[in-house]
Amino acid sequence: MSESENATAPSPKPQSARGRGPATLRSIASVVGVSPSAVSMALADHPRIGRETKEAVRAAARDLGYVANSAGRALRAGRSTSIAVVVPNTAQHVFGHPYFMHLLVGVNEAANAQDTAVLISTNPATDHDPAAYDRILRSQAAAGAIIASAAINDPNVSRMVDGGLPVVLIGRYPHLPHAVSVGMDDVAGAAAATRHLIAEHGLRRIGHISGPLEHQTALDRYQGFRDAIAESPEPCVQSLAVGDFSEEAGRACAAQLLDGMPGLQAIFAANDEMAYGALLELRSRGLRVPQDVALVGYDDFGVSRLTTPAITTVRVPAEELGRRAARRLFDLIDGAAEPVTHENVPIELVARESCGCPPD
Amino acid sequence: MSESENATAPSPKPQSARGRGPATLRSIASVVGVSPSAVSMALADHPRIGRETKEAVRAAARDLGYVANSAGRALRAGRSTSIAVVVPNTAQHVFGHPYFMHLLVGVNEAANAQDTAVLISTNPATDHDPAAYDRILRSQAAAGAIIASAAINDPNVSRMVDGGLPVVLIGRYPHLPHAVSVGMDDVAGAAAATRHLIAEHGLRRIGHISGPLEHQTALDRYQGFRDAIAESPEPCVQSLAVGDFSEEAGRACAAQLLDGMPGLQAIFAANDEMAYGALLELRSRGLRVPQDVALVGYDDFGVSRLTTPAITTVRVPAEELGRRAARRLFDLIDGAAEPVTHENVPIELVARESCGCPPD
């Protein structure tokens, strides 16, 4: 009541246009001398706003460094301007894994292109909690979510997929056929790796160190391994040890394979960490890699390149995975026609030394 | 049945309590039969709300899976419930660096404890843009920011520090004495590493591969290197090559040091990536590590542990850095008395094989 816009009211209230705090539509409005609505419409390039007004508004917005308040916009629009990247199980080795970081780089890039912020969401160590990411999503802090590295049986995943929020899964989820997901062909990748050992290096007695079998990725890589063995023209002997993607497990599983299978010629590990563990075990037994036992890993996030010998591996294009997942999520959010439910990014065998190939 | 409870208004408005979409204060209110205000106060455990009402509200909130809409809350409160982690310069080697990920783990942990979301903010590749993170902060999507790995001369940093938003810097910023920062004593760390080469292994001719000297971290590590040389009871000879923290630079700088300083006995690299590059160069010249040339790195994010020989390094507690930075940021946001402007987390020398110490 004691207020007005362009008037020079001597009221003590600091309701001034150029007051402290970030610029708002109102502050621009009072500078330009129009209503906040007009400012909003001008910035949106609404046809019913005059050219001069638009120019004046844009100039004032630039001068004041105006950026729309995200809470106000989200509240009105009914949806946030952020997307969330969700990592359901925060075992340290998951969130801390380089895979996740590469994913994030890709997601971030795609999100930047859409002027969208990226929210990281994970569980605290105590998993009896109703899940931190659940709260983030229910609070509508994110317009959608990308879910990475979930176990097959994680009930949270299907709950979120059915939760009404746009969700893109990373990986393959055959038991959730209606879910949108972006993954890679792990079966083909693992088969290629195994076939390389068989066909290029003539190895016949091969052990596989798999990941935990409640992860689809572990299942698929094991499947690819068996496929390659089965399709081999020469008869091959296979063996399996189940690990948990950790270096320690790789070491223990390698020991198990070596003890259980005389004349073992090669080990294919479902990720590089375990391959490195296997390398340590082989080395400690005085076995040479690749001369005595050949070794192949999976992932190629830097680990495998650094070891001596460098580990032959299958490159997982995590960054591309993140990029595509984000783009798909934006399609979902924008309600674009979306018949595609699963997309694979190409994988690639990276032959280094541990399989017996010549060093570079 | 699609209508409100106590009012039998025949209006066609689908204002029903249990309508589609997420639960709101209003929907709880109409279930319980009180006003939205009462619900809000009940959930906040306000003393002026009766015990029975509180219980009914809490039960209804639980049943409906109510989580406060973050946009509404942020708008009303005038501040977001997220914090941002900002990485000003997105050269791939910065955002993609494991350091960043460890930082994120720590930040995330502390943020989870405060029911706060973590926003990742970085620049797209094209840096002519007014900066993506700038927009995030100006849009008030975050209540505060943690800024990681900024160059000394990055004008964005001081702008953000002075921008009114609570900001915690990671690292040491001697030219921004009023800024709150969390870092580590790189001078001491580098001195310890260098001193180890001098005192434990008796080396006297030592080269340093530094990072880009517009980074305080690079300056401090170089300073520590020189301090250790200067304080040595035996006269030492030093030499410097300036890199950019990349493996390629490490390799080139190692070549430069080897060519420029006859009888070089040791190399101290300002990070592990460059130490690894140096290792490759030494190896390609047929020089043995550590017998011919000893090698020390800095960071300990996994790389240095994996190489052969494993690289002696200085452990940077990135996770702890992130944790403390987040906690300090919450202090700032909550307006806690905050005289402390800089805090150091302890560093630790990790002696492995590349310096000449016995393997494990």
Next chain:
DNA sequence: CCAGAGTGCTCAAACGATTGAGCAACCGAG
């Protein structure tokens, strides 16, 4: 029987952005 205190709620306003409805001014055609 009434003042005063205490209890338990409701009301209304506010945060900032957006948008359908509406209104005033003007122009050209009839």
Next chain:
DNA sequence: CTCGGTTGCTCAATCGTTTGAGCACTCTGG
């Protein structure tokens, strides 16, 4: 001169949450 259309804005309501003010009621002491 008036009617219809167009232009260029303003108004008011809305999103969901929070909170100071206020209202109705009960209890207690005098």
